[in-house]
Amino acid sequence: MNQNVILQIAGLYKRFGDFTALHSIDLKVHDGEFLAIVGPSGSGKTTLIRLFVGMDEPTDGTIWLRGQRIDTVPANQRPTCMVFQSLALFPHMTVGQNIEFPLKIRGMKPAERTARALELLDLLRLPRSYHGKRIHQCSGGERQRVALARALAFDPEILFFDEPLSALDYRLRKTLEKELKDLHARTGKTFVYITHSLEEAMAMSDRIAIMRAGKFEQIAPADDIYNRPVSRFVAEFMGEVNLFPLTVEESGAASAGSFTLPPRATARFGLVAGDPATLMVRPEYIGFVGAGTETEPDLSVRGRVLNEFNLGSRFQYEIEAEDGQRLTVETQRDERFGGAIGDTVTLGWAIDHCHVIRGE
Numbered sequence: 001m002n003q004n005v006i007l008q009i010a011g012l013y014k015r016f017g018d019f020t021a022l023h024s025i026d027l028k029v030h031d032g033e034f035l036a037i038v039g040p041s042g043s044g045k046t047t048l049i050r051l052f053v054g055m056d057e058p059t060d061g062t063i064w065l066r067g068q069r070i071d072t073v074p075a076n077q078r079p080t081c082m083v084f085q086s087l088a089l090f091p092h093m094t095v096g097q098n099i100e101f102p103l104k105i106r107g108m109k110p111a112e113r114t115a116r117a118l119e120l121l122d123l124l125r126l127p128r129s130y131h132g133k134r135i136h137q138c139s140g141g142e143r144q145r146v147a148l149a150r151a152l153a154f155d156p157e158i159l160f161f162d163e164p165l166s167a168l169d170y171r172l173r174k175t176l177e178k179e180l181k182d183l184h185a186r187t188g189k190t191f192v193y194i195t196h197s198l199e200e201a202m203a204m205s206d207r208i209a210i211m212r213a214g215k216f217e218q219i220a221p222a223d224d225i226y227n228r229p230v231s232r233f234v235a236e237f238m239g240e241v242n243l244f245p246l247t248v249e250e251s252g253a254a255s256a257g258s259f260t261l262p263p264r265a266t267a268r269f270g271l272v273a274g275d276p277a278t279l280m281v282r283p284e285y286i287g288f289v290g291a292g293t294e295t296e297p298d299l300s301v302r303g304r305v306l307n308e309f310n311l312g313s314r315f316q317y318e319i320e321a322e323d324g325q326r327l328t329v330e331t332q333r334d335e336r337f338g339g340a341i342g343d344t345v346t347l348g349w350a351i352d353h354c355h356v357i358r359g360e
């Protein structure tokens with residue numbers, strides 16, 4: 001990925017009657033980037049993609065592709081934009097006919113079309129013999145690859161994906177996630193990928209844009225979004241999290257209900273008395289403090305184990321602190337809590353693993 005901007009939008013609005021689906025959106029997508037757009041249902045993800053590809057018009061604002069304004073250009077004259085729709089294959093046609101379809105409507109000669117289709121089968125790691133195979137004879141995963149080959153047929157610079165894997169079972173989804181990431185690396189193309197799934201976004205993308213009610217709440221690399229969310233909404237959207245509202249006192253210490261943050265910690269986060277803020281710590285950074293614990297943790301809480309959940313590679317615990325707050329803790333399998341449900345435990349973690357979210 002380089003820092004050249006391939007796609008830029010500024011002040012984009014979309015209204016449906018009285019309802020504003022997109023509120024003054026700005027975004028820059030870099031050349032060769034894999035950008036995931038994540039957000040709850042109804043946040044405006046599909047509306048945004050429809051504007052990119054010309055399936056709908058913005059109420060206000062501009063879209064540029066490589067510095068050229070495209071929001072006023074009809075969809076069929078935006079050759080660099082293709083939407084990947086896995087379910088839009090023609091079932092009665094062969095794999096080859098499907099892949100060649102966009103080339104045929106653009107007038108490419110049959111021999112050239114077939115050569116291109118075979119190249120794309122190679123790229124998608126499908127056997128060349130599939131060229132004559134009917135779509136209904138292909139498995140779900142193969143169909144996804146054919147749809148991708150078709151989207152790539154005209155060599156678009158950007159591919160837009162609208163939840164392509166959401167209907168697939170877990171194993172196939174995981175396989176295709178890896179294949180998509182690999183395809184992105186091999187083609188060097190720009191991918192803009194809409195998903196509900198945080199896991200998918202984390203696994204594949206260079207940056208994640210979190211959408212909420214028609215606006216971007218945060219746009220950043222996955223690690224930043226996960227470890228340094230700008231709001232409670234982003235923190236909670238990005239998986240399990242422990243959030244403690246802080247009351248910063250004149251002394252510099254901050255009360256977090258079941259524990260107190262020492263002045264050196266509040267100073268480090270730049271908090272002063274009266275600042276509204278929330279302390280965040282992810283479940284995997286909290287550990288059980290026992291006789292064998294080598295160093296005293298910076299912060300600790302006593303509580304009771306309410307539940308244990310086996311997540312496969314990890315274990316998750318629900319703990320009730322003495323002030324009634326619920327905490328979520330995750331350990332690796334080999335660090336599983338040795339006691340019983342109902343036991344009183346001490347939990348501890350490092351200030352380095354805390355993040356402060358400012359504001360109400």
Ligand SMILES: Nc1ncnc2c1ncn2[C@@H]1O[C@H](COP(=O)(O)OP(=O)(O)OP(=O)(O)O)[C@@H](O)[C@H]1O
Binds near residue numbers: 016019040045
């Ligand atoms: N043609 C339309 N007329 C009126 N309202 C619309 C229209 N299209 C979308 N909306 C509204 O705009 C909002 C955003 O819809 P959009 O489909 O973009 O959400 P989304 O984030 O893609 O959701 P999902 O994840 O469920 O697909 C929703 O409240 C939706 O009801």
